[in-house]
Amino acid sequence: MATNPPKPIVVWITRRSWVLAVFLFEELGLNYRIKSFRFDDVKKSPFIDVNPNGRVPAIQDPNTDITLWESGAIYQISSLLHRLTYTTLKEKHQCNQWLHFQMSGQGPYFGQCGWFQHLHPEKIPSAIERYASEIKRVLGVLEGVLAAKPATARWLVGDKMTFADMAFVPWNFRLSEVLVQPWDEVWAGMPHRAMEIRARLMDEQGLQWNGVPKGIETFTEYEAKIAARET
Numbered sequence: 001m002a003t004n005p006p007k008p009i010v011v012w013i014t015r016r017s018w019v020l021a022v023f024l025f026e027e028l029g030l031n032y033r034i035k036s037f038r039f040d041d042v043k044k045s046p047f048i049d050v051n052p053n054g055r056v057p058a059i060q061d062p063n064t065d066i067t068l069w070e071s072g073a074i075y076q077i078s079s080l081l082h083r084l085t086y087t088t089l090k091e092k093h094q095c096n097q098w099l100h101f102q103m104s105g106q107g108p109y110f111g112q113c114g115w116f117q118h119l120h121p122e123k124i125p126s127a128i129e130r131y132a133s134e135i136k137r138v139l140g141v142l143e144g145v146l147a148a149k150p151a152t153a154r155w156l157v158g159d160k161m162t163f164a165d166m167a168f169v170p171w172n173f174r175l176s177e178v179l180v181q182p183w184d185e186v187w188a189g190m191p192h193r194a195m196e197i198r199a200r201l202m203d204e205q206g207l208q209w210n211g212v213p214k215g216i217e218t219f220t221e222y223e224a225k226i227a228a229r230e231t
């Protein structure tokens with residue numbers, strides 16, 4: 001995968017997975033094109049022909065004929081490009097370790113919590129509690145490690161941002177939605193985080209935590225407003 005691929009890498013996303021694409025591909029400065037589609041269509045053609053597991057994100061690089069799915073595999077592009085990573089042995093393995101923890105420890109628990117909170121046909125409090133407490137535990141692990149680092153280098157590995165830090169952002173960004181709790185509450189007790197700065201900047205710009213302008217309650221309402229503006 002070249003830094004400046006002549007043909008754009010196609011990034012398949014639904015609204016739920018935009019963060020990875022924007023964050024990783026923008027940070028790497030890669031030539032890419034978003035192929036956004038409806039979440040309801042993840043298990044249908046044409047997406048299922050790209051990712052037989054029917055989950056976003058997935059990417060297709062027409063320059064190398066590489067198709068990749070699983071966000072962990074996509075983050076490894078950083079390693080290939082030697083960007084947002086380390087090339088030293090210890091740090092390289094540490095980046096890998098945190099990525100594995102994200103894939104096995106953060107993603108599935110956050111995902112299941114979201115499922116039992118929002119999509120499961122029955123309300124099963126014990127399942128919600130189990131996953132919500134795992135979320136808090138995982139956040140505690142990250143917090144403990146970051147809090148022990150010097151204030152100028154609060155990154156999971158070494159003293160700079162790597163793909164390991166980035167991998168945790170998309171789910172953390174949706175924490176309020178997953179736990180069905182206000183933004184301030186879900187982050188209580190976790191002071192060492194860029195999210196605080198983000199929240200302040202968003203607030204100054206008249207935006208809510210999810211990027212929707214203040215005064216607009218739902219994404220549906222927001223989409224309708226945007227559509228009305230575009231017509």
Ligand SMILES: N[C@@H](CCC(=O)N[C@@H](CS)C(=O)NCC(=O)O)C(=O)O
Nearest residue numbers: 016017042054055056057070071072
């Ligand atoms: N381990 C996968 C998980 C991807 C995943 O769960 N994506 C969700 C959206 S955030 C999805 O596509 N769900 C569709 C479905 O479960 O049918 C990864 O990290 O890429």
